[in-house]
Every structure is written in structure tokens, then in C-alpha cells.
Amino acid sequence: MHRLYPQKLVTVITTDVLEDRLVALMRRCGASGYTLLRARGAGAEGLQSGNLDVDTNLLLKVILPTERLTGLLDELDALIGTGYHLTVFVADVAVLGHEKFERPMLA
Amino acid sequence: MHRLYPQKLVTVITTDVLEDRLVALMRRCGASGYTLLRARGAGAEGLQSGNLDVDTNLLLKVILPTERLTGLLDELDALIGTGYHLTVFVADVAVLGHEKFERPMLA
Amino acid sequence: MHRLYPQKLVTVITTDVLEDRLVALMRRCGASGYTLLRARGAGAEGLQSGNLDVDTNLLLKVILPTERLTGLLDELDALIGTGYHLTVFVADVAVLGHEKFERPMLA
Amino acid sequence: MSAFSNLLIPAVLFFALGFIARLIKSDLRFPPDLAKILSIYLLVSIGLHGGVELARADLGEALAAVFWAFALGLLLPVIGYGLLLATRRVDSLDAAAIAAHYGSVSAGTFLTAIAFLGSQGVDYERYPLIMLAVMESPAIVVGLLLATWSRGRLAAADPERVAARTERGNGGMAEILREAFTNGSVVLLVGSMLIGAIANPKAMESLHPFTTDIFMGMLCLFLLEMGMEAARRFGDFRRVGLVLGGFGVVMPLLGGLIGVMIGHSILGFGVGGTTLVAVLGASASYIAVPPAMRLAVPEANPSFYLTLSLGVTFPFNVVVGIPVYYHLALLMAGGT
Amino acid sequence: MSAFSNLLIPAVLFFALGFIARLIKSDLRFPPDLAKILSIYLLVSIGLHGGVELARADLGEALAAVFWAFALGLLLPVIGYGLLLATRRVDSLDAAAIAAHYGSVSAGTFLTAIAFLGSQGVDYERYPLIMLAVMESPAIVVGLLLATWSRGRLAAADPERVAARTERGNGGMAEILREAFTNGSVVLLVGSMLIGAIANPKAMESLHPFTTDIFMGMLCLFLLEMGMEAARRFGDFRRVGLVLGGFGVVMPLLGGLIGVMIGHSILGFGVGGTTLVAVLGASASYIAVPPAMRLAVPEANPSFYLTLSLGVTFPFNVVVGIPVYYHLALLMAGGT
Amino acid sequence: MSAFSNLLIPAVLFFALGFIARLIKSDLRFPPDLAKILSIYLLVSIGLHGGVELARADLGEALAAVFWAFALGLLLPVIGYGLLLATRRVDSLDAAAIAAHYGSVSAGTFLTAIAFLGSQGVDYERYPLIMLAVMESPAIVVGLLLATWSRGRLAAADPERVAARTERGNGGMAEILREAFTNGSVVLLVGSMLIGAIANPKAMESLHPFTTDIFMGMLCLFLLEMGMEAARRFGDFRRVGLVLGGFGVVMPLLGGLIGVMIGHSILGFGVGGTTLVAVLGASASYIAVPPAMRLAVPEANPSFYLTLSLGVTFPFNVVVGIPVYYHLALLMAGGT
Ligand SMILES: Nc1ncnc2c1ncn2[C@@H]1O[C@H](COP(=O)(O)O)[C@@H](O)[C@H]1O
Ligand SMILES: Nc1ncnc2c1ncn2[C@@H]1O[C@H](COP(=O)(O)O)[C@@H](O)[C@H]1O
């Protein structure tokens, strides 16, 4: 059978104005990397049409070993606590080559 | 532990010509918001290279409380019934701040 | 109840230089289609800012009947074996209209 | 000689470059938005030019041109639909969707024809610019009517299959008309034309470097990308097959012929204007009509209409068709 | 007559076209990056022009212009904040974020005003170009100060709610200043201005076709997209309500009036220059300030400030405001 | 003085602006496609110019230029590979991938050099334009050969590690050659050059405003973005270390020296042409070669070659290198 290992996939959707802050947060939480997608959408803060610098969303995906999840969620919670609007959800995934996701990014 | 609540993540992939129709559908089904990503791809309808207005795909993500899922799937089924090609899949996710996803968007 | 059938969603994140190769691989593995999203990110190979041809990532999503998963993962493993960096993860999803995903693409 | 000189026009050469780049499997790629940006630029620029001409135009002649543009847009899809059903290679909904493309026009082909006339030193009437703006919508409407009618016939034959569809419908006739006339490229082209017609002429002059001077370069880039796109679609030719592929060549020739007759005999244009009307008849839309069909005739398979319009008819017109229509126009002019 | 002729300027007409396209629910869409690309182009071009003027400017007059630009940028948000709190329709953090937009400027509106003056054959002083570059940052700083102050008051009233916030903070004053002055569009505008001022004049001439000749066309495309964006935001009007919507009209009139007084009476500009200073006062930022507020005042709801600045004040200024400020300037000039 | 005047060229100043914007952590960002669009524009424009020159060129001289371009493209990667292995900071596959970049060229650097010569009022031969188009591919081929050879040596040393690799291979030599010569930017540059050479000269003139008049402005925007990108890469300097960073400065000096000798002594160019050949030798590719290496030498870490080529060598050449090569060329010219 394949070497598929269970890990957590955390997805964050928010305004792309927060990009630098979120990336710093990922580093702090020991992620081995992260992926950013440009997004649009709508929600409590209204329409994000993606045409202006201020109304473009980003969707961040990060795969983490389960034991680092709590740390990440704590930080995201704190960010939400200061007033930022984040859509955050966690899914169970099975990764190929799990060691890759256990090595934190170079600072 | 974290306040992670189980909800449903529905993903729809189709031609972006349907954007307005899908967004209206999300509102009708009581979603609290939605996220759109630009996509390309291929499938039964051939290549969608993303270079022309007609062959760009969109990928829509919506998080819903489980009890609203059936209504949404009914509508999507109806759309498929009229001839549109939609790729639809549902995943279980755990969200942070579940009340957020229970408040329908303003009409 | 809805006709939701369990299938596998495989996500591959890597440099978009590999696009043609990955698409060919999807065809070989009998996928009924695939979806590509443009992405940025960072990982072991450093920053992929998305501004140059060489540092743009792509995120590929493919839905497969469970029995075709092993073939796909074997091929992806082989690609990783030749030195390419791929982030690969598999999730369980429930699809609408499962026959759609069982018909391989036209070659 | 003139057929050959077609291939010395930069715009045509860039189209060929794009096509060849795909054939030799080059990894040349355009960012996905570039084609969209260039096509917005081209539509706005042609619109403004058309508007300036409109403001100067003779009302009677302009109305005649508009009338015949409408007529072409209504007639050609019906002919195309008939031909397609006769091939027995597509069902009637696919036929309706494909046919609509041929009643509309391709701005890229039209502009290449203008560059061709320029390189031949042939002058042309400006009315075809107005006709271009008019011809997008009628074909969409006819296409949707043909589709509705086909659906009715299919429903009669097999009530099960189209039940869901007829029940919910896709909006009535009013909705169809609204969509045909508010189509993005129609709005851009017609809107720019109105602006060109009513705006302060001095202010319009300040737009000249943007809309005219750099125009040829923008067109070259656009055709480069379109060459790649055409080759990509041409690769789907197998799906379409030889008979249907033949339609992609016969239909523009037919449309071109009808266009020559209308341009020369009815509208009384010279060789240049007649060539342009022929190109309006011959060319098939790949920008405005496809999304409209995708929305309103979802049962039709887009790879059919995109392959035919973009992969077959477009390159045929750019490389072979334009000089042919020009020679037809010359013949007619000589013949009177 | 001059109010009407405003509507014959292509740039204004394209704005209207974009607005109308959304109203009639056209499927016209711009690729998401096009607005960003056009706005980079416009900022660089204005910056270079401003720089060339700066190099030629009288130091004393330039300093006076800069001083009053600062003053406007500091004063207007405070007035706006007061007015907004008086409406009792938004809480104080929303008021701070909205107010900041009105102390800053909209390059699109400013450029439309220049096109308007051009169409009227009215000459203008170049100092407002420099003022434009200066006015982005002070308003951001004031906005952040107002937000910090509001947060303090809220914390006093309800210690629970803002606890997390005050504890972690959003960076101190130094950070706020750094962010206000390294804002992307500030860097682009001020940087291009410096380049325009120090670069080799002969080399600058080689940029002329890019920065000047095609400028009007680029502005038209930009306003077309902004028209669509404004209409999209205008659709959120319900959320904002009539009273707040009224602020979006009253505030620019007030800012325009103050601008006319500063331009005419203090800086001693002619009708053209005075009109431009009025537009600086009247217009609200929709490019530089919103991201700054989103980052630093996350508690404020962006749909308020975007709807007001982009959906109400921007169209108001482009269609009604500019001719009004021009007439005010004429009145003042006549009155002396 | 001339070294200083380099810094008064708008293109160089915009590069600096982009670099500084990142250093001061401005949130200035370009939409991701803008750099790609600008680079397509620049390649097409240089290609067309080169083609026009090619059509006029003396065949013997052109062939000599092409021959020496090939020679430079083949020689420099070999030198670079040797130097890199000597540093003992990278393994042989990384060395092969990095070295390939230095045999190829950077169009951005080349164009900045042309702007520099323009600002100095120095004329130049046109053959280097043709050499630019030729130099992309040979370096890719040499890079792949070096990588294949390194892989062989690694396999001999440690058969396990590269087993999978050698077994499946990455396509044979034929595939390598095809990929090197169908590389997107090679196709764009060589294709445009052919079009420029064969197209109708009158039609080419209509492209002039697009390819020439607005060129400098487009170059400035491109360099602005590249300045940001260089700074971003420069931030990865730590990963690369001082020794390797030193290579990023020594290698272009070496390449520039060899280029000066070839340009002056072998090809007999004047100061302008010699400077440009030096820049061809000195500059490192950051557009064509990186994707080719990424595909064909996946074992090499892209952050090495991108940091060196884009973060070190590119800014070094733009700010320091070009005036240095120019002075070398002056020296040589004086010395004969
Ligand atoms: N129910 C939802 N499903 C998917 N995406 C959502 C949902 N709610 C919000 N979002 C995304 O999260 C962003 C911020 O949401 P909000 O904070 O509610 O404005 C929106 O612009 C959407 O892109
Ligand atoms: N098996 C699949 N996996 C992932 N995406 C798919 C799959 N099949 C179809 N799609 C996506 O759904 C779009 C529409 O599919 P289709 O209706 O089959 O043409 C395609 O263009 C793809 O982007």
C-alpha cells in the first residue's frame, strides 16, 4: 500500500491585505510551507469583487502535522479576536511523503 | 480544546458563464457567504484553457451547516438536469466560529 | 437522500512548469477530467512568488474512483523519485453524479 | 501575388507564429488575461472609430448598412443550421449553437482584413464598421430561437428527456433578447461607438495615439495569442471529424459570397467595402456568441462550436479566406 | 453649457458606459488585474508629470502647496468624523475609517477634472499635481489616530469588548506612520515624481509617448472599469441607507468648498488650479486608503467605506461635482 | 561622471524604486501577470527591431555575430560550472543549473544598456540584437549536458541515489534540443525577428508607435517590477551565502570581459556595440533558462539560481556592471 499519512489541512479565506501577516504566522507555527490562491467572494463584510486592491480575497492552504494544529488555531483565533474576518476550516487529509511537512520552513 | 464544529464544504466546478446563476443559488440556499476561484481544466466538455471568456472555469466553495446541504444539492441537481455540466463534491470540514456560517447573507 | 457517492479527491501542488506532464499523467490514470488553479506559495524550494514564469505554482485537483487511486499515486511517486517537488494529498469526498467521474477523458 | 502578400502582413504572420508555436509544442504561454485585455482594447478602439464615422455618415446609407447587417445576422444562422442538420453529424441543439456563431462576426478577422486592404493600398467604405457592431446580437437571438424550436421537436419525439428543461425554461423571449443585446462585447462595441459619435471631437483627437497609433501592435499581439488558441482548438479536430470540419470551410465561403453580393450589388460599395462585408458574412464569432450559447443552450457541446469557429474557420479566413473574398470583390467590380 | 459639455468628455462617457453596463445587467467583465494595471500606469504617469513640474517649480510656492495639501489631508478627516458621528448611523470605528477616505484623494477624479479643464480650454497651475502626491498619507495617519482614540473610548465604555485588541495592538505610532508613508500607491506616486524630477530631461522625453500620448485612452479604460465598480458598490446602497448616502454627497461639496477657498484665496491659483484643489478636497480615495484601513481598523466594515467612496462620492464628483467646483472657482475669480 | 549619469536614466531609477519599495517593506505589489505581459511586449519589440536590422545586415558580419553568440553561449556555462564546483558550496547538479543561466542573457539588462548608451549619445552596431536572440538556446543545451554528465558521475559514486532517474530519464538528447529551441521566449524572440525581417516594410512602419515610441515606458514598468522581484530574491541571500554571492558578481565581470574582447577584437565593433556584447556575456537569464532547468534538472534547487541570477547579478549589472563594461570598451577602443 501507499505511504499515505494522515495530516491536517487548514484553509483560511480572508482579504489579501493580510497576506504578510498570515505568512508570518505560518512560519511561527512551524509549517513546512504554504500555498496561496487568489479568490473573490462575499460574506459578512460584503462583496469582494477581486478588482480592487482592497477587495481581493486570498485563500491560504497549509498542511500541518496534527500536533501543530492547536498552535495555529490559537494564533488564528487571536487574529479574529482583534477584529479581522477570517473563514477558517480544517480537513483531514492523507499526504504522500509526510516527512516533507514536518520540516519547518527556513526563517 | 478548540471550538471546531463540523460543517459541510460544497465545491462546484463549472464554466464561469454560470457565475451569476450560482451566486443567486447560494443566496437562496441560505449560505453565509461563498468563495470563487478562477480555474481551468478539462472534462467531458473538452478543454477549458482559461484564455477566452467562454472557456474559463470557476471553482466555488461554500460552507454550510449540514441541515442546509440537501436544499443546495437539490438546486444543483436541478441545474444539472437542465443540461449544465457541473462537477460537485461535498467534504466534511471543521470550522472555527460556526455561528458565522449560520447567518445567511444579506439579500 | 441524495445520490452522493464516495470518491477520492487528489490535490497536487507544484511548479506550473510541470503542467503538461501532470496533465498527461492524469489522462494515463483514467481521470475523467482535472482542474487547475494558479497558486503561489513557499516550501523547501523557497518562495514561489507567482510573478515569473518559473516561480508560479499550480494546484491540480482530480476526482477519481477509489480503485484508480493507487495507479495515480504510483505515477506521482515516480515523478517525485526523479527529483521533482510535489505536495500531494488525498481527501475523501462525496460526489454528485458519480458516473461522470468514471468515464476517462478522450485521448 | 496579392494572395501571397497576405502572408507578409505582420498581423497574419503573428497569427502564424502563434499557431506554429503550438504545433512545435513550444512552452510559449500567454497570461490568461492578456487575450481578454487585448480584446477589450480592440473592441473599444474599433467602436470609437466606428462612432466617428457614424457621426459623419449619411443617414440613409447608414440605415441601409444596418438593415443588411441585421439581415445577414438573421439569415446566415438559418442556412448554417440547415447545412449542419444535413450533415447528420450533430444533433439539432448542437446545430443551433454552431449556426449562431456563423451569423455573428469575428473582430479579429475583420481587423486582419483591414490590415490586408491597407497593405494592398485599397481604400474602403466605413459602413462595415457599423455593421460589425450590429451583427453580434441578431445571430444570438436566432441561435436561441433555433435551439428553442429544436428543443420543442426533441420534446415531441422524446418527452422524458427534455422534461426538466421545458418545465423550468431558460427565461422567455424577453430574457433572450435582453441577454443578446446586453452581451459584454455588444455593450463595449456599441457603447464605444456611441461615445465616438457624441464626444467632443477635439477630445476624441487626444485619444488618437491610443486608439490608432498603437492599434496595429495590439492587433499583432492579439493574433499571436489567437494563433495559439486556434492551434489548441484545431487539436480537437478529431472530435469534430472531417464532415463537420468541412462545414467550417464551406460555411465561410458561402457567407463570404453572400456578403460580396450584398456589399457590391445591394449596398453599392467599392472593392474595399465589399471585401469587408464579405468578411462579416464569412467570419464566425469566438468572443460574443460562445458564452451566450453556453448559458442558453447548455445541452450543446462547446468543443464543437469552439473547434469549428476558432480552430477551423478563423485560421481559414485569416490565411485563405480574406484574399479570396478580395478577389471575388475585384471580380464583381470588374464585372459591372 | 459647460456643465453639459462635461458629459461630452470621453473619459466621463466611458465612466457612464461602465455604470450603465452594470445597471442593465450586461455580462461585461474586465479581467480582475486590468484595473490594477491601469491604476499603476496612471500613478506612474501622473508622478512623472508631477516630477517634471516639481523640478521647474518655484520652491516657495511648492512648499506652500505642500503645506496646504497636508493641512487639507489632516483637516478633512476630522470634519468627516464629526459629521459621521452626528448622523448616528455608524459606530466610531466605522466613522474613523470612512473619514480617512475623504482626507485623501482619488486620482481618477483628479484626472477627469484635468480632462474637463482641457475640454473647456482652461489652463491650470501644476502645483495641484504635487499636492495630489502629498495628500494620500496624512489622511491615513489621521484615520488611524481617530480609530485609536475611538477604540480608547469604546474600551472605557465597555472594557470587555476591546480587550484583546488593546492588549496586542496593531503596532505603535511609528508603525502607523511607516505604513502610511510606504503605502503602495504613495511609493509609486512619490517615487515616480522623484524620478521625473531628477532624471535626465532628454531621457524623460523618450517617455513622452508612453506617459502622455496614450494617457487619455488608458484613463478611459480605467474609468470604464471604475464605472462598473461604482455601480456594483452603488448596489450596496441599501446597506448604507439614505442618511449615510447623503454624507457621500455633502462631504465632497464641503471638501470642494474648502478646496476652492484654499486654492483661490490662500494659494492664489487661477480658475483651473482652484478647480483642481477643490477636486483634491472633494474626492475620496478608493485605492490607497481602503487597504490601509482594512489592515489597521479591522473592526470597521469595508462595505461602508467602499460604498460611500466608490459607489456614491466618486460618481457624484465625476458627473456633478467637477462642473460645480469649476463654477465655484469661476465665481470666486469673478468675485475678486 | 558617466557612471553617475547611469543613475539618471529613468529605467535604472525605476529599477531602484522597485528595489527600495521592497526594502522599506512597502505593500506595493504588481498584479502577477503584469511582469509576464511586459516581458512578452519587450521580447516582441526587440525581435521586430532585430528583424528589421537582420534584413539589412551584411550576411558575412551577421554570420560572424551569430557564430560568436553561439560560442559565448557554449563557453560561459562551462567556465561557470568550473568556478562553481571550485567554490565547493553547491553540488554538481546545482552547479550545472546555475551555470546555464550565465551562458544565456537578460533582455532587461540588455535594454538598460541600450538606454544607457542612448543617454551617453553613443551609437552602436545592431548585430548584438541578433546575438541576443541566438544566445538563449545554446546555454540551455550546455546546462542540460553538464547536468547529464554530473548525474552520470553521481551515479557512479552512489548508484542507489540516481537509479530511478537514469532509468526513466528525462528524454534523450533530441528532446533536450527540441526543448531548448522551442522555449517560449526563444520562439517569441526568433519568431518576431523573422517577422520583422520578412514583413512588408510599410506595414512594419505602422507598428512603429507600438514597438518603439512607447517602448521606454514599458521598459520602465518592467524594471520597476523586476526591482521588486530582485529585492525579494536578494532577501534569500542568506541561503546562498557570501561565497556563492561572490560568484554572482565575479561571473558577470568575467563574462563582460570576454564579451568586450569578442566585441572589440574579433567582431570589430565600436564602443557601443562592444559594450552590448559585453552585456550579453555578463548578464544571466531569469526568464528563459529557469523554467528549462526546473523541468530538466529538477534535482537543482531553484532558490539558488534565482537568487544568483535575479537577486545578485541582475542588480549588479544594471547599477554597476553596465558603466564598467562601457569603460572597458572605451579603454579597448583607446588602446587600439
Ligand atoms: N459560508 C461561506 N462559504 C465559503 N466562503 C465563505 C463563507 N463565508 C465567508 N466566506 C469567504 O470568506 C470571506 C470573508 O468572509 P466575511 O468575513 O464573512 O466577509 C468572504 O469574502 C468569502 O470569500
Ligand atoms: N475528474 C475530475 N476531477 C477534477 N475536476 C474535474 C473532473 N472532471 C471534470 N472536472 C472539472 O469540471 C469541469 C467541467 O467538467 P465537464 O463537465 O466534465 O466538462 C472541467 O473543465 C474540470 O475543470
Ligand SMILES: Nc1ncnc2c1ncn2[C@@H]1O[C@H](COP(=O)(O)O)[C@@H](O)[C@H]1O
Ligand atoms: N506544508 C505545506 N502546506 C501547504 N502547501 C505547501 C506546504 N509545503 C509546500 N507547499 C506547496 O508546495 C509547493 C512546493 O513545495 P516545496 O517542494 O516544499 O518547495 C510550495 O511552493 C507550496 O505552494
Ligand code: NA
Ligand atoms: Na458571419
Ligand code: NA
Ligand atoms: Na479629499
Ligand code: NA
Ligand atoms: Na551571459
